[in-house]
Amino acid sequence: xxxxxxxxxxxxxxxxxxxxxxxxxxxxxxxxxxxxxxxxxxxxxxxxxxxxxxxxxxxxxxxxxxxxxxxxxxxxxxxxxxxxxxxxxxxxxxxxxxxxxxxxxxxxxxxxxxxxxxxxxxxxxxxxxxxxxxxxxxxxxxxxxxxxxxxxxxxxxxxxxxxxxxxxx
Numbered sequence: 001x002x003x004x005x006x007x008x009x010x011x012x013x014x015x016x017x018x019x020x021x022x023x024x025x026x027x028x029x030x031x032x033x034x035x036x037x038x039x040x041x042x043x044x045x046x047x048x049x050x051x052x053x054x055x056x057x058x059x060x061x062x063x064x065x066x067x068x069x070x071x072x073x074x075x076x077x078x079x080x081x082x083x084x085x086x087x088x089x090x091x092x093x094x095x096x097x098x099x100x101x102x103x104x105x106x107x108x109x110x111x112x113x114x115x116x117x118x119x120x121x122x123x124x125x126x127x128x129x130x131x132x133x134x135x136x137x138x139x140x141x142x143x144x145x146x147x148x149x150x151x152x153x154x155x156x157x158x159x160x161x162x163x164x165x166x167x168x169x
Contacts, residue, residue: 029076029108031136032116032143033069036162038062043088046155052148056156057088065162067106078104078118089158092151094128095120108134116145132160 041062044052063082070076080086080096091097095118096104102120109115119129132145143162148155 029069031139032106032108033067033076035064035066035165036143037064037165038082038160039163040159040161041087042157042159044157046157052155052157062087062160064165076106078106080104087158087160088156089130089147089149090118092149092156093130094122095130116143132158 039060039062041057041059042055043057045054045056047053063080063085065081066079068077068079078096086095086097089095096102102122104118104120106116106118109117114134115131116134117129117131119127122128130147130149132147134143134145136143141164145160145162146157148157150156
């Protein structure tokens with residue numbers, strides 16, 4: 001009987017503690033939401049050795065992006081101001097590009113909050129997506145988005161470094 005009680009107690013504690021580690025989607029959404037400066041944009045191509053050593057584009061102050069937080073709504077909008085040039089991966093994935101440019105939405109993965117996906121609805125009813133791995137500092141004032149994608153023109157890596165913009169900038 002005592003062994004059964006001990007096992008039950010351990011299972012209860014494990015359940016409680018594992019629930020504490022659950023990712024809070026709303027909190028992460030609030031951390032990411034708001035105006036950001038794209039402080040650095042890097043676009044590289046894979047070389048013959050499998051390294052992303054061929055730099056195509058590496059620039060500072062690429063533009064600004066706003067991640068709108070629509071609370072519990074499924075769609076959180078994105079506004080991009082990069083002087084008419086979107087990140088290259090968005091063209092390959094057909095996200096937010098074209099004439100007229102379709103609206104862009106965003107979401108963070110539900111389980112762990114380690115990826116951020118940008119998407120646009122296609123005219124045929126589907127969705128085009130680009131998903132980035134996401135690393136952020138403690139208060140999410142700096143977020144690094146990184147993705148790798150494969151095309152008939154080669155393999156590419158794209159990095160966007162985002163910094164929060166205060167209301168005074």
